[in-house]
Amino acid sequence: MIILVILILILLNAYFSLAEIALIAVKEHELKKEIDSGNIAAQKVKILIKDPESFLSVVQVGITLLGIIEGIYGGKFVAEMIDPFVSRHFNLSPTILRVITTCFGIGLITYLTIIIGELLPKSIALQNPLKISMWVAPSLVLFSRIAFPFVKLLTLNTRFLLNLLNIHKGENQKITECDLKNMLSTAYRQGILKEEELVLHQNIFTYDELIAEQIMKPAVIVEIISNNASRTEVTNLIKSKPYSHFPVLDEKTGKMIGVLAIKDFFLEISIPWQNLIRLPFIITQNTLVKDIFFDFKEKNHDFGLVMKKKTEFLGIVTMQDVMEGVFGDMPEREDYHKYFYKVDDNTWIANSFIHLQRIRRELSLEWMREYEMKYITIAELFSGLLHQSFKIGDQLKLHNVIFTIIESEIDSIKKVKIELFPTV
Structure with a gap:
């Protein structure tokens, strides 16, 4: 009977862990579709995530209560189960015996709680947060009403400490340009976006600053x-x-x-x-x-x-x-091949007026975007990074590319050799 109770407590712990991660990971645009279709459970999810301090307090109250009960009864029960076995095989004093069996009992319960009650449900919740959040929302709302006094107290204390630390609600909820870029890169790596689609989205970010x-x-x-x-x-x-x-x-x-x-x-x-x-x-x-x-x-x-x-x-x-x-590049009408051309698979020649943007696109060097906002041509790149008079043989080494001046006159660059090397 006690084993069944302990198992139920661990499963309840799993429920709260499942609810916590699902509500945190649910995507707002997916939730909105369900709400627009009239899904009542989705509406309850919206209520919960609208006030994160409250639902996190609900979860914490549940997990804490379960932890206390598991610790009191679970550890004691396991200790009593193994006590006769240990006493028969080891000649220990009653005090030491009780300490060892109690520690083992608490350790076993803690291990099962971490695996079954924490890690497994959280991993499951991350796989399908929308579906799981709608499944747990009705019961979590009910529990929040039952535990309202504790939840309210924890919520108020949490907000007080946040204000004390000068952390205001909603500050970290805004999606930044960096976040969007990371999402797009992830989508490309996962095969959701094609390469040309990724480039199109990346161009949109830089387009606003192009002159x-x-x-x-x-x-x-x-x-x-x-x-x-x-x-x-x-x-x-x-x-x-x-x-x-x-x-x-x-x-x-x-x-x-x-x-x-x-x-x-x-x-x-x-x-x-x-x-x-x-x-x-x-x-x-x-x-x-x-x-x-x-x-x-x-x-x-x-x-x-x-x-x-x-x-x-x-x-x-x-x-x-x-x-x-x-x-991106469209069919050219200009004779750029006279001024920017391929020598072999790893070598190109560019006149000094060739834009970095063109080099990036032609050679697929996405890292060059960071330089395009500062320097326009390859000549400006040398001027900005070397800060010296130019002569034939001067080099710039950036990432896996070496830029070498191969033609110049009176401190001005005429032509540059671009050599690509495999990334290590």
Whole structure:
């Protein structure tokens, strides 16, 4: 009979452990679906987790009471069971005998309680917290009403101590950006997200901080039309390049005066092409990419000139560049392979103006994201990390990659070799 009572006490302990972990681990969005479908048990779960101090107090009251009863009766019962056996085989004084058998009895009960009453139910609860929390909620609510005085006292004492420690309710309940990133990484490792889906989500986090200079096509690779060019020269250039817009340069002032759209150029063949030049849509180098998107959308643009202090031409930004900030690389129309190309499986050559973002995407170096917010080009990466004059042979070693300057002139970098090594 006593063995049955002890077993029941251990199972009750398991019930409270099961309830505790299930209520802590239940996901709010899953619970909301059940509540919206009219599940009464889910509504009771919501009541319990809304006030965590109270339900934790309920659980603690239950576990503590069970522990006291188990200790008093369980240990004593086991001690009395093994007392005759020990006394027959060992010549011990009654006092020492009682100490040994009592310690053994308490130890055995504690072991069974830890395994059956704690670890096993908690592991089960973590596997399906929603289902288990809805199963235990009705009975736990009932027990909380029965034990209300003790629960209230424990809750008030807990809140008093939290206030004393300057820990306020809800402070740790907010999900941070780091939490979300960790969740996404976990989902990828578990096979829930595909690699391209993970990259898309990661891009969303960095998109909010991207600026024009980080996504633009640098001036050195932009095809520019001189305002002195003949229509024939312009026609030949347009036909040789897969672009819809071209920046126009005033040869006298050396400044960009506008943009030529090839649609206008071929539709208005009777008009001097210089009269078809549109006013440029100017974007400052530090304009946020998200702001560029909304400006393009509101003002019906898809092409802009990136300028520094409104005079120095840095490059161009198109709607495609803006979209690549989130969705990743799209089919290229620029001849980037001239400036960033593969030598062999582990070696690449990049001109100094190549963006770190492009290197990261091309070589799948996700760790480079941490540098992209500080440095835009590979030249800036060297400037920011070395703080010295540059010469051929200077190196940067980051993670499993070595960057080596292979061409330079007058303290400026021209080309860099990128070598990838297997991670240890």
